[in-house]
Amino acid sequence: MAPQAWIVGEKGEDLQGPKEFVPLSKLEDIGVLYWQLDPKKSESEEELAKIRKERGYSYMDLIEICPDKLENYEEKVKNFFTEHMHADEEIRYCLEGSGYFDVRDKDDKWIRIWIKGGDMIILPAGIYHRFTLDNANYVKLMRLFIGEPVWTALNRPQEGHPARQEYVKNVMGSTGFALAAH
Ligand SMILES: CSCCC(=O)C(=O)O
Numbered sequence: 705m706a707p708q709a710w711i712v713g714e715k716g717e718d719l720q721g722p723k724e725f726v727p728l729s730k731l732e733d734i735g736v737l738y739w740q741l742d743p744k745k746s747e748s749e750e751e752l753a754k755i756r757k758e759r760g761y762s763y764m765d766l767i768e769i770c771p772d773k774l775e776n777y778e779e780k781v782k783n784f785f786t787e788h789m790h791a792d793e794e795i796r797y798c799l800e801g802s803g804y805f806d807v808r809d810k811d812d813k814w815i816r817i818w819i820k821g822g823d824m825i826i827l828p829a830g831i832y833h834r835f836t837l838d839n840a841n842y843v844k845l846m847r848l849f850i851g852e853p854v855w856t857a858l859n860r861p862q863e864g865h866p867a868r869q870e871y872v873k874n875v876m877g878s879t880g881f882a883l884a885a886h
């Protein structure tokens with residue numbers, strides 16, 4: 705099952721009227737990849753091992769986002785919810801709890817992706833995004849990376865950044881992201 709995704713406002717608020725749901729295909733169009741795994745199997749999961757091997761995700765750690773478990777909680781959650789991009793992919797696997805990844809669509813609207821246990825999401829380098837907890841106020845995420853991790857958040861605007869330029873070219877270009885990425 706694809707995660708639920710819908711359009712929200714600038715501050716993350718629900719828009720008036722019924723939710724405008726976004727299909728997985730539209731997430732693929734903007735380079736967002738998604739897998740559903742079995743969260744009970746955790747690190748030993750075969751499918752996870754396969755994805756890690758195929759995509760070269762040598763680095764792995766776990767992060768729990770909640771006031772008692774994350775140092776400098778207030779500052780970190782504020783930064784997570786500030787619109788930013790990275791020079792590399794952002795790979796997150798939700799083991800427990802839930803949260804919202806907001807990503808910009810081609811029209812610069814916010815798509816809110818609701819991540820729960822078993823959901824693995826990859827945001828491409830250069831995509832503008834942000835993260836926030838939902839009402840459950842807790843998430844345990846696995847962070848994956850190719851080689852030594854770089855978590856540097858580059859706040860918008862970053863139009864001159866090579867990763868941003870590459871992303872814009874892939875997503876807005878005629879071939880589309882899916883063709884360019886595979
Ligand atoms: C801690 S996962 C989500 C926050 C984020 O976008 C990031 O870490 O760069």
Ligand SMILES: [Fe+2]
Pocket residue numbers: 788789790794833857
């Ligand atoms: Fe990020």
